Amino acid sequence: MNRRDFIKMGALGGVIVLTRPSLIDQKLFAHDGRLYESFEKVQLVDEEGTPIKASALEVDVDYIFQYPHAGTPCILLNLSEKSEVNVELKDALGDIYLWSEGVGKSGSIVAYSAICSHALTHPNKSESFFAYVPKGKASAAIEKGGAIVCSSHLSSFDPRNGGKVLGGPADQPLASIVLEHNAQDDTLWAVGVLGSAKFNDYFNAFKTEMDRDWGGKRQAKKLVKISAPTVKLTKFTKEVIQY
């Protein structure tokens, strides 16, 4: 099955992909795996390894976990309102894909790759130019807030709409991390990456940082298994810089 075929199929049978992504194994787009790639199903846990309860996530606070690689940061947000549903997104090459919705009781929990889709700016252990600006708070990138802002080149992204670009030089949405919420025990799981992720460019661009933060590029590339420790951004990094 080639990628185009899948997109067509996705439009018709998209529900399968979007609601039960963990049922899909391997890459959906066999020849490059760009738009949706499933990875090991990993549980979000706190620093002690205790499973995170979705309802315990603070509202509008940035959380960071590493997924699908040991050194690829993702941002987790419990937004103050429900996300939009079945958002049509377009990547830089014009391919269209669907982002389903936030998870959790109120459909407000979303996760994205925290590597900016423009020029790879991301949170590291020393600083972060990448963070959520809650609604009503001003930013140089976007007047009314409600956006994930990359304060390096001032791209802004809408977390309620699949990471769609709101402004700035980014030419495609943030890659989103597909989450599953287990309603029985209120746990959260990461299962795959939707959209165009730039992991390879990222590994090549930050060799020094990989050494400092993750003990080397090869360590940072290792795939996360079983669980992903999830901490507040302010705990993950020394300094959050935001404009």
Added chain:
Amino acid sequence: MSMTRRDAFKVAGATAAVAAAATFTGCAKAEGAAPAVAPSQSHVTLMPKSKGKRVVIIGAGFGGLAAAKYIRKQDASIEVVVLDRRDIFMSCPFSNSLLGGLEDVTLDTLTRDLYAGAAKYGYRLEQCTVTGIDRASKTVMTSCGSVDYDILVLSPGIDYDYKGQFPEWSDEKIRHVQQQAPAALMAGSEHLALKRMMDNMDGGNVIITVPAGKYRCPPAPFERASMIAAYMKKEGIEGKVIILNATKNIAKGKAFKEVWADKYSGLIEHRDDCTITDIDLTNNKIHYKQIVGVDKEEKEIVETKVESFAVLNFIPKNKANAVVAMSGVKTNAWGGVIMNGASFQSKDDKHVYAIGDVVGHGVPPSGQTANWTAKEAVKEIVAQLNAHEPYKLNLPYSAANVCYSMVTDGPEEAIMVTHDFSFNGTVIAAKATVPHPKDGDGKYRSKGLAKATREWYRGILDDMFM
């Protein structure tokens, strides 16, 4: 048969010569080779005829390299050729940090090999000098032969307009001034020369001139003044930085003036309305006229003045690079290409696009804007070559341009400006905002902005080369 090394050399030499004569590839020394391939020898081709989807980009800077990469990314069936007379990439953005002696900033920080992007994205890079453009046959003539195009992208950047500013100066004097009082708005030896002069100076004044009209990177002279002042402070050099500005305009003015007052009091002096009349490099003196006020009849009072310098950074008037005129497309007075509305296509010729400094829009001539114009032009070009619906620019566009300026060292601090772009019916125009950063304690500058400056620079270079 045994062959000596000498024989082998002969054979190799002969083979190479034949190959070069036949195709004129491997034209390494562009300037030196120029006379051998006059534009009239149009039968000498740089490469085979286009198969119908070839884009030739003139200029391997912030605009041209972004365009080359993104065309190839969006449509690998399009052949891309980039022409530049330089053999190395050097950045103007962030280069004042080298003058300021900021931590870990070296020539390595500013340079890249031009081959990286070409190899990764499969475009062809040719080091040559453009000698002519024939739009009728859609051909670019270069010092290495001619190349035909389906779409031509003009991204050549600026030229200095010494002649326009000083018609009476000889070519020899212009060359002398360019080397002894380098402008350093075009990356290369000029920047290094200025750095050498700063390293060698023991005391005295550094003079920076700011021209009238559009020039590349409007905050550059003021950032440079700040960085040089920081350097002089660090090194204990006695003297000051004097800015002789042709107008009263200072890009990011409020923010620069604030840091000059706070950190460089008595060290940076900005003088308005100064028209340079002559430069005396024998006695290290610059002559100028300054409007100092108006008399009772509201007539300007002009004073003739002279100032000594230890180092002179003479920034002459700018104009669009001469390559634009070679194309013969309609331009504005500065030389910028008149555009087809909210587009980067020439109004005259739908096969010619312009990006970067030479666009005829009212957008700032900055690195990030060059990058943006490139990416938008690419979408138009890809649509055109594939006979798709024309691409419409996404306007208005807020925070379209962001530009940082380093202003202090120990600790490093920077200021910023953002621009919103919109189409005003004739051109794309920009509106500037100089924000107070959240971590600035009410000041325009902050340490976080300095970190953002470094991250901005890293990101925009990676966007071209990775």
